[in-house]
Amino acid sequence: MILVFCELKEGTIRKPSAEALSEGRRLADAAGLKLGAIFAGASCAGSADAAKYGADVIYCAEGASLASYSSDGFAQVLADTVQAKGATVLLAAATAVGKDVAPRAAARLGAGYASDVTGLAMVGGKLQAVRPVYAGKAFATTSFASAVQVATTRPNVFPLAEKAGAGAAEAVAAPAGGFKSVVKEILAKASGKVDLSEANIIVSGGRGMKDGANFGLLEALADAIGGVVGASRAAVDAGWGLPHSMQVGQTGKVVSPTLYIACGISGAIQHIAGMSGSKFIVAINKDPEAPIFKLADYGIVGDLFEVVPELTKSAQGMGIGSN
Amino acid sequence: MKILVAIKQVPDTESRIKVAADGCSLDPADVKWIISPYDEYALEEAIRIKEGKGAEVVALTVGGEAARDVLKNALALGADSAVLLKGDGQGDAYAVAQMIAAYAKDKGFDLFLCGNKGLGGDNAAMGPMLAELLNVAQANVVVKLELGDGTFRAEREVEGGSEVVEGALPAVITAQKGLNEPRYASLKGIMAAKKKTIEEADAAPTTAGSCVTTLALPPERAAGRRLEGEAPAQAAALLQALKDEAKVF
Numbered sequence: 178m179i180l181v182f183c184e185l186k187e188g189t190i191r192k193p194s195a196e197a198l199s200e201g202r203r204l205a206d207a208a209g210l211k212l213g214a215i216f217a218g219a220s221c222a223g224s225a226d227a228a229k230y231g232a233d234v235i236y237c238a239e240g241a242s243l244a245s246y247s248s249d250g251f252a253q254v255l256a257d258t259v260q261a262k263g264a265t266v267l268l269a270a271a272t273a274v275g276k277d278v279a280p281r282a283a284a285r286l287g288a289g290y291a292s293d294v295t296g297l298a299m300v301g302g303k304l305q306a307v308r309p310v311y312a313g314k315a316f317a318t319t320s321f322a323s324a325v326q327v328a329t330t331r332p333n334v335f336p337l338a339e340k341a342g343a344g345a346a347e348a349v350a351a352p353a354g355g356f357k358s359v360v361k362e363i364l365a366k367a368s369g370k371v372d373l374s375e376a377n378i379i380v381s382g383g384r385g386m387k388d389g390a391n392f393g394l395l396e397a398l399a400d401a402i403g404g405v406v407g408a409s410r411a412a413v414d415a416g417w418g419l420p421h422s423m424q425v426g427q428t429g430k431v432v433s434p435t436l437y438i439a440c441g442i443s444g445a446i447q448h449i450a451g452m453s454g455s456k457f458i459v460a461i462n463k464d465p466e467a468p469i470f471k472l473a474d475y476g477i478v479g480d481l482f483e484v485v486p487e488l489t490k491s492a493q494g495m496g497i498g499s500n
Numbered sequence: 501m502k503i504l505v506a507i508k509q510v511p512d513t514e515s516r517i518k519v520a521a522d523g524c525s526l527d528p529a530d531v532k533w534i535i536s537p538y539d540e541y542a543l544e545e546a547i548r549i550k551e552g553k554g555a556e557v558v559a560l561t562v563g564g565e566a567a568r569d570v571l572k573n574a575l576a577l578g579a580d581s582a583v584l585l586k587g588d589g590q591g592d593a594y595a596v597a598q599m600i601a602a603y604a605k606d607k608g609f610d611l612f613l614c615g616n617k618g619l620g621g622d623n624a625a626m627g628p629m630l631a632e633l634l635n636v637a638q639a640n641v642v643v644k645l646e647l648g649d650g651t652f653r654a655e656r657e658v659e660g661g662s663e664v665v666e667g668a669l670p671a672v673i674t675a676q677k678g679l680n681e682p683r684y685a686s687l688k689g690i691m692a693a694k695k696k697t698i699e700e701a702d703a704a705p706t707t708a709g710s711c712v713t714t715l716a717l718p719p720e721r722a723a724g725r726r727l728e729g730e731a732p733a734q735a736a737a738l739l740q741a742l743k744d745e746a747k748v749f
Binding site (some may be wrong): 246248249252272273274276277278280281282283284285287288289290291292293306308309310311312313314315316317318319320321322323326356357358359360361362363364365370371372374375378402420421422424427428429431435436445446447450453456457458459470471472473474475476477478479480483484487488490491492495497 | 511513514515516517519524526537538592593594597619620621622623624625626627628629630631632633636637638639640641653655656657658659660661662663664665666667668671676677678707708709710711712713714715716717718721722724725726727731732734735736738739741742743746748749
């Protein structure tokens, strides 16, 4: 069996989890295996949706001990279910929770682990993963020596595939509790906008923005085209008050949106490493020799303070953000 | 309090990556090696705890002779002692976690600090694997850490915000940018480090988890095109192209 750990948000499967399930279905079909989905929490309401993405069985670990996320508690649920159901592959989405729990579960199972993978295949009955290393400057094909193989899938890379599965619900026992660490409180609730790592469109600014206040121009464009705003390391480190969570690059977030618009970003290697996986890249820079243009599908040599407001105005006129 | 800081030597972020003749590893020629930037936050945090409430700080790395450089730097910054575990520190995270766990168990460490990921390998796996192997608590991608009496409170970065993790020591804490502002080594520190010794031990044998079979460079991107004219024309041409050619909208 291929088992996929799925996260729920307000009673709905999170998109990165649905992507992992879709990929799990594809792998299960290729290898002639069953696909299981595993949920954990105080309530698993909404888990039935896993059948839409091909789950044959939907396991639910429901219990008060799982009301708050716990690294060791959730790792125990995953490892126990893998062993009890004889799964050979455990997948999770490479989200904050997935990246926290999957390696711990892997170590508990004595299993190898591939993180943040962008390609998966079953070769001779075993998982094989392709993952970006050096923040995308190279790709490593990874094979496993262990009987169980664990991987996390990078959000926005694996296509969603709706394919009805039997979706038989089955309860699995929740641990009694007494975990070593537990999440006590969420400090800054998401602003309603998606995280950079999951965003479909990113408008990013670099040193050429000249000041943090000018990022309002990028916010306006992002709002007009349904995107979110990122920044280069140069901008984050410039003391403009931009949080590190906005940083795209090798020492920030590695992103793979459909569209990446780089404004006033020269294209240092460390930045390119974080965004070269974008499907379409637009560069707006007044320096025609900026390295970012080598990557750009569309390049605009010009003053971003003129071009960006024009883009916002035209996009609003075209009603782009509404779809 | 006894703190183990696990640090990794990695290629500098400005390095161009070349594949070695074996087709599955990094060509080390022309690579400048540095301490993984996230490990600098881990080390700085350990030194601040030492300065604040008192602690013994042990820096450890897995690698060959060349990895001594990061340990010397850790000693200069304020680590009390350093350990070089001789083994492959660049490979499988599960193997490295086993090596460090085998060394650290029964040594009475209260806190294990490391970067949230080793730059380059980008596994973000060694810390949580170490926590599991040592059967201790974990908090990953931490931007704020407070220690109580046998407890910790950590703020960790999650999508769109942060969350507070509380747990019992011992614990593995993996550091994220923002946890602190790492210092530079002082001349006094560098001189003091010369008197400190680096303990050397062979890494324990491990069970392999995964291995890289092929390392390849990404395909070159096809040449793009420049959009000419004044700003309004450029903007209009771009939106049209994104709509009609790229079909983004």
